Amino acid sequence: MPHLFSPFTLKGVTLRNRIAMSPMTMYRSTDGLMNDFHLMLAGSRAAGGFGLVFLEQLAITKDGRTSVGCGGIYDDAQIEGLSRVTRIIKDMGAVPAIQLGHTGRKGSELKPWQGGDQLPPDHPDGWQVVGPSAVPYGGKYKYPVHALARDEIKAIHRAYADAARRAVDAGFEWLEMHFAHGYLGSSFFSPLANKRTDEYGGSIENRVRYHLEALDAVREVWPERFPLTMRLGSDDLNPMGVQFEESIQAVGMMKQHGLDLADLSIGFNTDEMEPKPFADMSFMVERAARLRRELAIPVATSWNLGLPQVADKVIRDDLIDLVMLGRPALSNPHWPVWAARELEHEDPFSLVPEDWAWWLRNFRAHDSCIGWPLPEAPAAVQLKRA
Numbered sequence: 001m002p003h004l005f006s007p008f009t010l011k012g013v014t015l016r017n018r019i020a021m022s023p024m025t026m027y028r029s030t031d032g033l034m035n036d037f038h039l040m041l042a043g044s045r046a047a048g049g050f051g052l053v054f055l056e057q058l059a060i061t062k063d064g065r066t067s068v069g070c071g072g073i074y075d076d077a078q079i080e081g082l083s084r085v086t087r088i089i090k091d092m093g094a095v096p097a098i099q100l101g102h103t104g105r106k107g108s109e110l111k112p113w114q115g116g117d118q119l120p121p122d123h124p125d126g127w128q129v130v131g132p133s134a135v136p137y138g139g140k141y142k143y144p145v146h147a148l149a150r151d152e153i154k155a156i157h158r159a160y161a162d163a164a165r166r167a168v169d170a171g172f173e174w175l176e177m178h179f180a181h182g183y184l185g186s187s188f189f190s191p192l193a194n195k196r197t198d199e200y201g202g203s204i205e206n207r208v209r210y211h212l213e214a215l216d217a218v219r220e221v222w223p224e225r226f227p228l229t230m231r232l233g234s235d236d237l238n239p240m241g242v243q244f245e246e247s248i249q250a251v252g253m254m255k256q257h258g259l260d261l262a263d264l265s266i267g268f269n270t271d272e273m274e275p276k277p278f279a280d281m282s283f284m285v286e287r288a289a290r291l292r293r294e295l296a297i298p299v300a301t302s303w304n305l306g307l308p309q310v311a312d313k314v315i316r317d318d319l320i321d322l323v324m325l326g327r328p329a330l331s332n333p334h335w336p337v338w339a340a341r342e343l344e345h346e347d348p349f350s351l352v353p354e355d356w357a358w359w360l361r362n363f364r365a366h367d368s369c370i371g372w373p374l375p376e377a378p379a380a381v382q383l384k385r386a
């Protein structure tokens with residue numbers, strides 16, 4: 001029976017365990033480039049035992065970023081920085097993963113800690129946002145949306161292929177298309193954002209055409225031996241938006257177009273969601289397990305899986321294949337080592353690089369010497385006076 005620390009093989013890639021660092025936008029780039037911060041972030045998580053390490057969503061076009069501080073893969077000049085990051089991830093025993101994205105009508109933003117407002121197209125750090133239809137999201141996303149013409153959609157699909165080619169050159173071995181969170185793929189799928197009357201709007205077959213063409217474009221250049229996956233906004237939690245049943249149909253179609261795994265998330269095409277499950281433990285797992293059962297496709301999901309016992313159980317109960325951790329991976333670079341200890345793994349240090357583990361095994365003396373929390377903490381803090 002697989003558990004959290006069982007290897008996972010998909011296509012020609014084997015992860016050492018079922019724990020992935022989920023993609024997280026960091027707003028730390030200039031000109032879309034990776035730098036020492038990204039090397040530190042990804043390298044430390046790979047050294048901390050994560051089996052799969054995602055960088056943040058990387059934009060396939062300059063106007064596909066969230067803000068001017070976000071990473072991209074729209075220029076060959078970005079390959080070198082990305083290669084440095086993938087090298088350290090592999091050196092530390094993990095698999096480097098890329099998430100390709102375009103933020104669509106949710107781009108042109110200030111950084112969150114600067115207020116996160118959307119900027120107008122004529123602002124030096126802003127741009128004209130695009131979408132399937134000229135429908136702004138609302139709230140802070142208040143500027144007009146340019147509805148993409150057919151030839152502009154084709155150009156975006158070519159940009160996906162160019163980005164995937166750069167991802168191969170940069171050493172990535174796992175690719176996820178970002179079709180969730182209200183970004184461009186998500187908004188083509190959602191009737192809340194997509195009001196088109198051509199072949200990209202209306203029926204479910206039409207609303208998923210953007211995704212199938214994007215997958216086809218990437219599959220042309222992305223090697224067969226590497227997994228091609230996507231994160232879907234599988235439910236808008238709104239009666240007028242994407243319904244989960246439609247997502248099952250859509251993923252079935254994507255499977256026919258070479259999809260190897262579905263990572264399920266929420267649509268985020270509106271703030272009007274009911275219910276809002278965001279404080280509920282493992283709330284996406286039930287949907288992911290259903291999709292896996294009905295379509296016989298491997299699945300991953302995130303959302304509130306940061307308790308080791310929960311993360312382990314969703315694998316042992318054969319509900320999902322891969323646990324994606326966002327905030328827990330930010331708060332604890334060694335989450336997998338900690339989880340291994342909590343779950344009484346026979347050798348938690350087998351999760352860090354072997355030479356590093358050697359020191360911890362051989363210079364251990366007592367648990368307190370290596371900083372392991374003790375069951376009886378007060379006894380350990382009685383210091384002798386000189």
Ligand SMILES: Cc1cc2nc3c(=O)[nH]c(=O)nc-3n(C[C@H](O)[C@H](O)[C@H](O)COP(=O)(O)O)c2cc1C
Pocket residue numbers: 022023024025026056057099178180181231265302303304305306324325326327328
């Ligand atoms: C700071 C931050 C940035 C994020 N950026 C992305 C992103 O670039 N792409 C994406 O698909 N999800 C993004 N997410 C969502 C996470 O990948 C993850 O799905 C979410 O945090 C839920 O998982 P968790 O409960 O383990 O945090 C982000 C989350 C956080 C906290």
